[in-house]
Amino acid sequence: xxxxxxxxxxxxxxxxxxxxxxxxxxxxxxxxxxxxxxxxxxxxxxxxxxxxxxxxxxxxxxxxxxxxxxxxxxxxxxxxxxxxxxxxxxxxxxxxxxxxxxxxxxxxxxxxxxxxxxxxxxxxxxxxxxxxxxxxxxxxxxxxxxxxxxxxxxxxxxxxxxxxxxxxxxxxxxxxxxxxxxxxxxxxxxxxxxxxxxxxxxxxxxxxxxxxxxxxxxxxxxxxxxxxxxxxxxxxxxxxxxxxxxxxxxxxxxxxxxxxxxxxxxxxxxxxxxxxxxxxxxxxxxxxxxxxxxxxxxxxxxxxxxxxxx
Numbered sequence: 001x002x003x004x005x006x007x008x009x010x011x012x013x014x015x016x017x018x019x020x021x022x023x024x025x026x027x028x029x030x031x032x033x034x035x036x037x038x039x040x041x042x043x044x045x046x047x048x049x050x051x052x053x054x055x056x057x058x059x060x061x062x063x064x065x066x067x068x069x070x071x072x073x074x075x076x077x078x079x080x081x082x083x084x085x086x087x088x089x090x091x092x093x094x095x096x097x098x099x100x101x102x103x104x105x106x107x108x109x110x111x112x113x114x115x116x117x118x119x120x121x122x123x124x125x126x127x128x129x130x131x132x133x134x135x136x137x138x139x140x141x142x143x144x145x146x147x148x149x150x151x152x153x154x155x156x157x158x159x160x161x162x163x164x165x166x167x168x169x170x171x172x173x174x175x176x177x178x179x180x181x182x183x184x185x186x187x188x189x190x191x192x193x194x195x196x197x198x199x200x201x202x203x204x205x206x207x208x209x210x211x212x213x214x215x216x217x218x219x220x221x222x223x224x225x226x227x228x229x230x231x232x233x234x235x236x237x238x239x240x241x242x243x244x245x246x247x248x249x250x251x252x253x254x255x256x257x258x259x260x261x262x263x264x265x266x267x268x269x270x271x272x273x274x275x276x277x278x279x280x281x282x283x284x285x286x287x288x289x290x291x292x293x294x295x296x297x298x299x300x301x302x303x304x305x306x307x308x309x310x
Contacts, residue, residue, distance in 0.1 A: 001027070003034040009072075009134045011103060018108055021125045024272065032125055035132040042074070042131040043241060046156030048142040048181075053162040054188040055141050057224035058233070063099055065234050066137050074130035074138040075107040076123060106130060124155065124261050153181035154253070154260050158240045161217075162186045163202070165194035182217045183240050186233065190221035273308045 002020075005013030020028045045062075049055050059075060066073050099105040108130075110123060123140065130138045142152055153159045161182040187198050199219055206216050220236060222229030244253075278286075289295040 001031060001034065003031050003132075006031075006035060006129060006133050007038050011106065014106060014129060014133050017129055018126050021129060022110060022122045024122070024268075028125075032128060035128060038132040039128045040131065042127075042135050042138045044127065044155065044157045045137065045139045045237060046142070046152040046159040047139060047162060048152055048159070049162030049186075049188075050164075051143075053164045054224045055162050058162060058186065058188060058222065058230075059139055059141050060098075061224055061227055061230040062139060062234065063105055065230055067099075067102065067104065071136040072104045072134055073106070074133070074135035075105070076126055076130070076138065076140045077107065077109045078123065078140065078142045079109050079111055106133070106135065124264060127155070151260075154256050157244065157253070158183045158237055160184045160186055160237075162188050163198060164189045165192040165198045183244075184217050184236055185219045187219060187221045188224050190229070191223050191226075195221065270305075270308060274304065277304065277307060 002013045002017045006017055017028075017031055020026060020031065047055050047059060056077070059077075063073050063075065099107065108126065110126060127138055127140065140152065140156060159181050161184070163185065165187065185202055187195060187202070189195075199221070202219050206219075209216050218236060220229060220232050222233055224230070286295070286300060290297055290300065
């Protein structure tokens with residue numbers, strides 16, 4: 001068992017347990033049960049936004065500033081899945097390289113493995129491992145932006161949506177879903193043409209938000225490559241953290257998060273049992289029955305579930 005060393009912050013043990021969790025290997029559930037009482041302390045920051053918005057550069061700057069404050073930082077970078085290996089295409093080896101020698105920074109790339117919502121199946125569990133190892137802050141950076149990524153808002157304490165100038169159509173496209181999840185909008189690459197228009201588009205979008213003015217997300221501008229606006233970014237994150245702690249929002253978020261997590265675990269357990277039940281031979285036989293209309297998929301699904309729940 002690795003959990004005792006994980007709680008002590010042993011990097012090698014953390015890496016091994018995260019690998020075990022991500023692969024759903026061996027006694028990973030027993031490990032997660034053991035570390036659960038040591039979780040719930042880290043500040044969880046979700047960062048999402050369209051590809052090319054500079055999310056990783058922003059995360060780099062956040063790590064630097066948090067480290068200057070002597071905070072221990074964990075980063076989970078949710079990456080697209082390689083069609084060949086099933087692993088993350090954009091790996092942590094090519095991200096944030098200057099922090100690899102810092103033992104107070106732990107960065108892990110995780111493949112989505114086809115999971116919708118912008119989060120991998122094991123993201124919830126990996127966050128717990130990073131929390132239990134003693135990180136003050138855990139940053140979750142998702143693949144992209146869109147209706148399928150609103151799940152991040154139920155997982156993070158604060159959700160940040162990153163946009164860049166020149167994407168007016170994109171601003172319109174995100175009205176329906178991202179408006180509700182953003183606690184803070186960051187207009188990155190603010191030295192590009194069109195930044196004023198982008199801010200105005202966001203302001204217009206927020207003017208239609210039915211929430212009270214004090215509850216609407218703020219908009220800040222950054223130039224992450226030059227480190228411009230990062231101090232304000234950090235300041236706003238802490239402000240939001242304190243504001244949310246003093247409201248019923250965090251209490252409700254906690255309930256929603258635990259509900260989401262419970263259903264995610266149930267889905268995972270059922271899927272694992274189905275995987276064990278459906279051997280290649282059986283799948284071939286059942287599909288043949290469906291193909292020949294000797295069985296219908298609804299009855300077959302009910303039958304398989306009954307077997308699982310035996």
